[in-house]
Amino acid sequence: xxxxxxxxxxxxxxxxxxxxxxxxxxxxxxxxxxxxxxxxxxxxxxxxxxxxxxxxxxxxxxxxxxxxxxxxxxxxxxxxxxxxxxxxxxxxxxxxxxxxxxxxxxxxxxxxxxxxxxxxxxxxxxxxxxxxxxxxxxxxxxxxxxxxxxxxxxxxxxxxxxxxxxxxxxxxxxxxxxxxxxxxxxxxxxxxxxxxxxxxxxxxxxxxxxxxxxxxxxxxxxxxxxxxxxxxxxxxxxxxxxxxxxxxxxxxxxxxxxxxxxxxxxxxxxxxxxxxxxxxxxxxxxxxxxxxxxxxxxxxxxxxxxxxxxxxxxxxxxxxxxxxxxxxxxxxxxxxxxxxxxxx
Amino acid sequence: xxxxxxxxxxxxxxxxxxxxxxxxxxxxxxxxxxxxxxxxxxxxxxxxxxxxxxxxxxxxxxxxxxxxxxxxxxxxxxxxxxxxxxxxxxxxxxxxxxxxxxxxxxxxxxxxxxxxxxxxxxxxxxxxxxxxxxxxxxxxxxxxxxxxxxxxxxxxxxxxxxxxxxxxxxxxxxxxxxxxxxxxxxxxxxxxxxxxxxxxxxxxxxxxxxxxxxxxxxxxxxxxxxxxxxxxxxxxxxxxxxxxxxxxxxxxxxxxxxxxxxxxxxxxxxxxxxxxxxxxxxxxxxxxxxxxxxxxxxxxxxxxxxxxxxxxxxxxxxxxxxxxxx
Numbered sequence: 001x002x003x004x005x006x007x008x009x010x011x012x013x014x015x016x017x018x019x020x021x022x023x024x025x026x027x028x029x030x031x032x033x034x035x036x037x038x039x040x041x042x043x044x045x046x047x048x049x050x051x052x053x054x055x056x057x058x059x060x061x062x063x064x065x066x067x068x069x070x071x072x073x074x075x076x077x078x079x080x081x082x083x084x085x086x087x088x089x090x091x092x093x094x095x096x097x098x099x100x101x102x103x104x105x106x107x108x109x110x111x112x113x114x115x116x117x118x119x120x121x122x123x124x125x126x127x128x129x130x131x132x133x134x135x136x137x138x139x140x141x142x143x144x145x146x147x148x149x150x151x152x153x154x155x156x157x158x159x160x161x162x163x164x165x166x167x168x169x170x171x172x173x174x175x176x177x178x179x180x181x182x183x184x185x186x187x188x189x190x191x192x193x194x195x196x197x198x199x200x201x202x203x204x205x206x207x208x209x210x211x212x213x214x215x216x217x218x219x220x221x222x223x224x225x226x227x228x229x230x231x232x233x234x235x236x237x238x239x240x241x242x243x244x245x246x247x248x249x250x251x252x253x254x255x256x257x258x259x260x261x262x263x264x265x266x267x268x269x270x271x272x273x274x275x276x277x278x279x280x281x282x283x284x285x286x287x288x289x290x291x292x293x294x295x296x297x298x299x300x301x302x303x304x305x306x307x308x309x310x311x312x313x314x315x316x317x318x319x320x321x322x323x324x325x326x327x328x329x330x331x332x333x334x335x336x337x338x339x340x341x342x343x344x
Numbered sequence: 345x346x347x348x349x350x351x352x353x354x355x356x357x358x359x360x361x362x363x364x365x366x367x368x369x370x371x372x373x374x375x376x377x378x379x380x381x382x383x384x385x386x387x388x389x390x391x392x393x394x395x396x397x398x399x400x401x402x403x404x405x406x407x408x409x410x411x412x413x414x415x416x417x418x419x420x421x422x423x424x425x426x427x428x429x430x431x432x433x434x435x436x437x438x439x440x441x442x443x444x445x446x447x448x449x450x451x452x453x454x455x456x457x458x459x460x461x462x463x464x465x466x467x468x469x470x471x472x473x474x475x476x477x478x479x480x481x482x483x484x485x486x487x488x489x490x491x492x493x494x495x496x497x498x499x500x501x502x503x504x505x506x507x508x509x510x511x512x513x514x515x516x517x518x519x520x521x522x523x524x525x526x527x528x529x530x531x532x533x534x535x536x537x538x539x540x541x542x543x544x545x546x547x548x549x550x551x552x553x554x555x556x557x558x559x560x561x562x563x564x565x566x567x568x569x570x571x572x573x574x575x576x577x578x579x580x581x582x583x584x585x586x587x588x589x590x591x592x593x594x595x596x597x598x599x600x601x602x603x604x605x606x607x608x609x610x611x612x613x614x615x616x617x618x619x620x621x622x623x624x625x626x627x628x629x630x631x632x633x634x635x636x637x638x639x640x641x642x643x644x645x646x647x648x649x650x651x652x653x654x655x656x657x658x659x660x661x662x663x664x665x666x667x668x669x670x
Contacts, residue, residue: 098488100488100491100492101488104495105488105491105492105495148659148663149662149663157484158662158663160484160487160488161424161484161487161658161659161661161662162658162659162662162663164429164487164488164491164658165655165656165658165659165662166655166659167491168428168595168596168651168654168655168658169651169652169655169656171651172595172647172648172651172652172655173648173652175645175647175648176644176645176648179645179648186512187509187512190502190506190512191506194499194502194506269495269499270495270496270499273492273495314506314507316503316506317506319499319502320499320502320503320506322499323495323496323498323499323500323502323503324499324500324503326496326499327496327499327500330492330495330496331473331496334473334488334489334492335473335476
């Protein structure tokens with residue numbers, strides 16, 4: 001009997017593992033396909049040899065500009081930002097044990113947005129200073145929410161409610177900045193606010209890449225601890241996890257990822273919010289879903305950008321497409337979650 | 345008695361302050377002169393006359409928002425129910441923007457139907473989703489459902505306005521929530537809706553008091569709980585939807601005023617409803633005055649000020665609430 005039970009457990013474990021690996025592999029392949037099609041699609045289509053030549057650094061007339069300076073940075077920023085949003089969102093959701101508690105719902109993204117809009121409209125800055133301010137603002141907001149929510153014992157529910165309050169204040173600030181701004185600067189700021197990959201240049205990519213690699217690795221390495229935190233505060237402490245330290249490290253990395261990516265592309269709606277739950281449903285619950293969530297995020301951003309660029313007469317920024325594509329899934333998720341009583 | 349006189353005095357103070365203060369300050373004597381003696385044609389008198397409609401409107405709009413919040417909190421028995429939390433404002437925004445963009449509406453009387461429809465659809469939708477499952481509509485579920493729906497609706501709003509620059513400009517000022525655009529015609533257009541809403545609110549206070557004891561007890565006391573919920577929601581939506589149509593989304597008045605009033609006059613709805621009206625009026629008028637003073641020589645919209653002061657109240661509620669009741 002015992003041996004049978006053991007075998008059932010073992011085969012279940014095996015099944016979940018195979019599923020996780022297969023799903024992750026499929027997602028990786030899908031991401032790569034989307035990446036190449038972003039390089040391929042456009043007003044002029046270039047043959048694969050030309051694309052490879054350009055990437056390898058050869059000068060090809062016309063193609064070097066179209067691919068090297070326009071499509072490649074666009075694709076890379078979308079890919080990296082998508083990964084960053086997905087990983088950070090899924091980390092927050094797992095940690096707070098609520099699929100709705102992603103950084104864009106609880107105000108962290110708004111913090112970065114305020115900083116960036118302020119830099120664009122008031123200080124007329126551009127480049128890496130914006131990103132640094134956005135990261136600092138995101139960290140300040142995240143720690144503020146955390147400190148306010150701590151009183152007595154830590155409660156995920158309280159933290160979310162406080163986050164929504166803070167987000168409302170920050171949105172008031174953004175509205176104020178937009179209203180006060182020069183009318184000619186407003187469309188630029190609005191476009192940024194709805195999340196856009198237009199006008200990406202290669203100079204943002206290396207730092208974004210570094211940020212994604214460093215903090216992405218931290219999140220992946222902490223994946224096991226995250227799974228333990230998901231069991232709840234008490235169980236985590238009983239299992240020997242330093243809950244507060246782990247949480248701070250996780251929040252720090254997630255905020256770095258999301259704030260930096262936000263500064264580059266703008267807050268792309270719903271990617272951080274939906275990547276985690278989608279990845280979780282596809283890849284199963286057995287493993288920490290940081291990597292699948294990152295891939296899902298990348299797929300969402302790239303796919304939405306391709307649709308936004310080529311499917312309509314007006315070119316819509318990627319954030320609007322993700323917002324509209326995400327809405328039905330969001331509703332489904334809300335309904336399902338409340339039916340099963342999954343939320344706090 | 346004390347409450348009545350205190351509220352009368354504070355409203356009177358607000359009216360005078362709102363008429364007198366701004367980027368050009370006007371003496372009290374001149375204000376009284378203009379109000380009660382016809383024919384004064386000095387520059388100051390004209391300024392006061394310009395400020396009159398916005399003062400009147402900020403009083404009624406504030407009162408409506410306050411009552412609307414009190415109604416929604418009583419009906420849902422939920423401390424964070426508020427037009428802005430329930431996403432009603434964004435819903436109204438989406439409908440109005442679509443109206444501007446696709447049906448070329450441009451007057452307050454046309455805005456109002458779109459805003460009302462949007463407000464009603466969103467409020468019911470969010471509440472339905474927030475109250476699914478075990479435990480009913482807990483604050484956290486309701487707030488999250490509202491926040492998520494708002495996020496979805498605002499991407500739709502952006503999708504509508506981004507390709508249309510002219511709509512963007514018309515919308516930019518409406519979106520923030522300001523009483524500055526009020527005209528007598530606009531006020532007359534929304535007034536019937538607000539009056540109906542306020543009357544329903546006052547009439548339903550006994551039933552709302554019973555509802556506070558729980559559905560079972562309320563039913564035992566002879567209250568039709570389903571009916572009172574529908575009627576109350578209708579009144580709440582009328583009040584906030586009509587206000588939103590004219591002023592744009594003004595956040596958090598409905599959230600904080602009932603809480604503050606509960607501290608003064610206890611949980612009896614027949615005090616809370618009228619006192620919320622007074623409190624909302626005072627709050628919105630004061631916010632408008634503050635906005636004019638801070639933003640001088642231009643002005644800062646009242647909606648920004650109320651969001652800035654109101655959000656900390658939400659945070660306080662969250663901090664004081666017991667973990668369980670979230």
